[in-house]
Amino acid sequence: MKDLTAAERLPRTELGRLQLGRLRRSVASAAERIPLHRERLRAAGLTARDLRSLDDLRRLPFTTKADFRDAYPYGLLAVPLDDVVRVHASSGTTGKPTVVAYTRRDLQTWSDVMARTLMMGGVGRSDVVQNAYGYGLFTGGLGFHYGAERVGAAVIPISGGFTERQLMALQDLGSTVLCSTPSYALYLAEALEEAGIAAKDLRLRVGFFGAEPWTEGMRAALEERLDLMALNIYGLSEVIGPGVSVECPERRGMHVAEDHFLPEVVDPATLEPVADGVPGELVFTTLTKEALPLIRYRTRDITTLDRTPCACGRTLARIGRITGRTDDMLIIRGVNVYPSQIEHALTQVAGVEPHYLLVVRRDGALDALEVRVEATASVAAAGPDAMRGAAALVKRRIHETIGLTADVTVVPPKAIERSAGKAKRVEDLRPRGGAPS
Ligand code: ADP
Ligand code: ZN
Numbered sequence: 437m438k439d440l441t442a443a444e445r446l447p448r449t450e451l452g453r454l455q456l457g458r459l460r461r462s463v464a465s466a467a468e469r470i471p472l473h474r475e476r477l478r479a480a481g482l483t484a485r486d487l488r489s490l491d492d493l494r495r496l497p498f499t500t501k502a503d504f505r506d507a508y509p510y511g512l513l514a515v516p517l518d519d520v521v522r523v524h525a526s527s528g529t530t531g532k533p534t535v536v537a538y539t540r541r542d543l544q545t546w547s548d549v550m551a552r553t554l555m556m557g558g559v560g561r562s563d564v565v566q567n568a569y570g571y572g573l574f575t576g577g578l579g580f581h582y583g584a585e586r587v588g589a590a591v592i593p594i595s596g597g598f599t600e601r602q603l604m605a606l607q608d609l610g611s612t613v614l615c616s617t618p619s620y621a622l623y624l625a626e627a628l629e630e631a632g633i634a635a636k637d638l639r640l641r642v643g644f645f646g647a648e649p650w651t652e653g654m655r656a657a658l659e660e661r662l663d664l665m666a667l668n669i670y671g672l673s674e675v676i677g678p679g680v681s682v683e684c685p686e687r688r689g690m691h692v693a694e695d696h697f698l699p700e701v702v703d704p705a706t707l708e709p710v711a712d713g714v715p716g717e718l719v720f721t722t723l724t725k726e727a728l729p730l731i732r733y734r735t736r737d738i739t740t741l742d743r744t745p746c747a748c749g750r751t752l753a754r755i756g757r758i759t760g761r762t763d764d765m766l767i768i769r770g771v772n773v774y775p776s777q778i779e780h781a782l783t784q785v786a787g788v789e790p791h792y793l794l795v796v797r798r799d800g801a802l803d804a805l806e807v808r809v810e811a812t813a814s815v816a817a818a819g820p821d822a823m824r825g826a827a828a829l830v831k832r833r834i835h836e837t838i839g840l841t842a843d844v845t846v847v848p849p850k851a852i853e854r855s856a857g858k859a860k861r862v863e864d865l866r867p868r869g870g871a872p873s
Contacts (some may be wrong), residue, residue, distance in 0.1 A: 443695045444552065444750045447742070452490055455698055458723035459493070460484045466729045467518050472503060473731055480506055489600035493700065493721065494709055498732045501534065504674065509535040510714060514781045515727050525573040526673040533573070536673045539726040543582070549679035550583020556684045556691070558641040558665050559613055561588035564639075566621060569647070570596040570857050575677025576647055580615045583679065589613070589643040596620060596856030599627050614643040618650040618666075619657060619859035622658060622790065625661035626849075635663035644669045646678065648858045649758050649776045653783020654790055670758060674733055675720050686747050689754030696724045699753060700732070701741045705764055712741050717762060718755060736762040738774075766796060766862065768803045771840050777860040782836040787815040787826035791852045798866045805842040807834065808852060816848050 446454070449721040466473040474495040477483065488490060504512065513520070521540050538546065559565065565584040577595055592605055596616065597636030602624055605611055613750035613767040614621060621643060628635060640662055640869060646669035658666045668845040670690050671680035680697055692699050701716040702709050710716040718735045722728075737745035740756040760774030765772070774793060782790050788809045815822045827846040834842050853860070 441555070442751055443476075444691070446695070446751055448751055451694060453839060454486065455723060456490055459490070459698065459721065460487050460569050460719075462723055462729050463496070463731060466514060466731060470512060470629065470721070470729075472499075474505060476665075482849070492696075492733070494662050496721070496732050498707065498719070498734050499730055501674075501736070504534040504830070508532070510537070513537055513727055514729055514872075515539055521729055522578075524575045524578075524673055524677065526575075534674055536575075536677075536688055537727045542645060542676070542725055542727050545577060545696060545724055546676050546679055547582040549587045549676065549696060550579055550750070551586035552693065553644070553682040554580075554589070554613070555671060556615070556682050557644065557665070558685075559584070559642065560588055560863060561856075562613045563587075563589040564592065564610050565589045565613040565615060566592045566594055566602070566605050566609070568594055568602060568614065568616035568624075568856075569595050569678075575671070575673050575855065576615075576631050576857075579646070579677040579679060589825065592726050596628060601821065603627055603631055607633060610639045612641045613665065613702065614640055614662065615854070616643070616645065617647050617858055618645040618654055618858055619648065619791070621645055621658050621666075622654070622660065622855075623854050625658065626789075628660070630758070632639065635661060640664040642667060644678075646670055646682075648763075649760060649774075650780075651776055651780045651783055651790075653723050653780055654657070657783065657790065670737075670755065670759065672735060672737075674723060674730060675735075676725070680720070683753070684746065684748040684750060685716075685722060688746070689742050689756050691746070691750050691752040691754050694752050697722055699741060699755065701739065701755075702734075704738075712743055715740050715744075715770060718758075722852075730814070738762060764862070764863065766794070766805075767795060768805050768840060773805070773838055773840065777838050778834060778842075779861075781833040782809055782830065784834050785826065785829045787812055787822070788846060789849070789854045791854075792861065793852055794861060796866055805840060805867065807842045807847060808845045808850050809849055810852055811846045813849055815846070 467477050486539045486671040522538040524536050526551040567580045571577030594865040642665045655666045667683045671678040681692040683690050700719040718737045720733050722730045737758045741757050742754045766867050794808040797804045811823050823846040825846040831844045
């Protein structure tokens with residue numbers, strides 16, 4: 437495991453040299469083996485030899501989700517299927533799922549970056565990892581599974597859902613680590629409370645929560661109610677799955693496994709790189725992937741990049757919380773709204789839980805935003821007046837946060853559909869063409 441951590445502490449000039457060498461090899465191989473990249477590089481008049489410094493990265497053409505769709509299912513692979521040992525697909529949150537593939541060495545890389553991820557939370561041989569990410573085509577389940585095995589922890593491959601069984605495992609099997617989406621973790625916290633099980637009587641120590649946007653307010657709620665340290669983890673199937681980046685215990689941004697995945701943040705309109713600290717669209721170029729090398733893949737996720745040293749001693753750059761996806765952004769009466777802004781407002785109001793759904797309609801010429809949010813058990817027990825009171829507070833808070841007046845409905849606990857995986861936060865009922873595409 438020593439070599440794993442050494443890569444996280446390389447001086448940045450040394451890291452840069454390593455990245456440049458890998459970048460040249462990866463681009464050369466993509467150009468040689470994948471028609472799409474060969475043609476785009478030719479059109480740009482570039483070859484891998486033109487990459488003289490990391491700054492030259494910005495001269496390379498972008499790859500998008502649409503390229504995956506056009507090349508569906510295997511058109512972006514750099515190896516024959518004979519060399520592929522695993523196939524996964526993205527969750528398809530925003531359309532047709534994207535198919536991704538791995539060689540044996542890619543699986544090794546994935547296990548390594550996931551082992552590193554878990555080690556950021558101090559996970560090792562003595563831990564019991566309750567892996568409540570979905571097993572299957574979704575990369576979450578198997579990604580965590582292999583990483584946890586690699587660090588020598590005991591893995592419970594429980595997958596998502598079956599809440600009763602999750603509670604049983606938490607109590608009887610001594611889980612010290614919980615891996616799940618933050619929305620499902622909140623659901624588990626509630627289920628524990630309902631069953632009269634105190635979190636402090638469990639052995640949970642750290643949680644790895646990701647796969648969907650969440651907020652600091654949600655973190656505070658999860659840490660308190662599950663009595664653990666909640667770490668944010670970000671990844672996407674196209675790049676590898678989970679293992680792309682994760683928070684260290686400093687919890688000031690997620691360290692990117694930069695020796696494998698080269699991050700950039702660009703202005704989504706001009707596609708020019710922005711300065712560190714300025715929000716924009718996250719873009720990744722893979723440095724070591726065999727089956728599916730990516731050149732400047734536009735993730736559509738909005739975040740910031742920070743290359744300053746971290747107090748934990750790691751030199752790897754950090755990305756900030758993902759505030760939304762470019763395609764998640766709602767334009768309501770001309771105002772740009774991300775679901776995470778609403779979540780932020782909700783976590784600041786006592787009396788409601790951050791289980792919510794945003795419903796957008798068109799009333800005549802105007803967009804109307806309805807926010808449905810669940811009451812806490814005590815507010816629900818106090819009756820309709822208490823629920824209306826909470827709704828008024830939420831309405832005011834949302835207005836202060838985004839400057840829009842929303843219709844707020846506070847609904848009873850459990851009224852909003854639960855998901856064992858990624859939560860569905862938006863229902864856009866506006867006629868097509870009216871909604872941002
Ligand atoms: P899909 O795009 O179909 O959801 P994936 O299952 O590969 O496909 O999920 C990757 C996406 O999930 C990311 O692009 C990002 O939008 C979201 N995501 C993953 N982790 C986080 C996180 N920690 N915070 C916010 N969003 C995240
Ligand atoms: Zn750190």
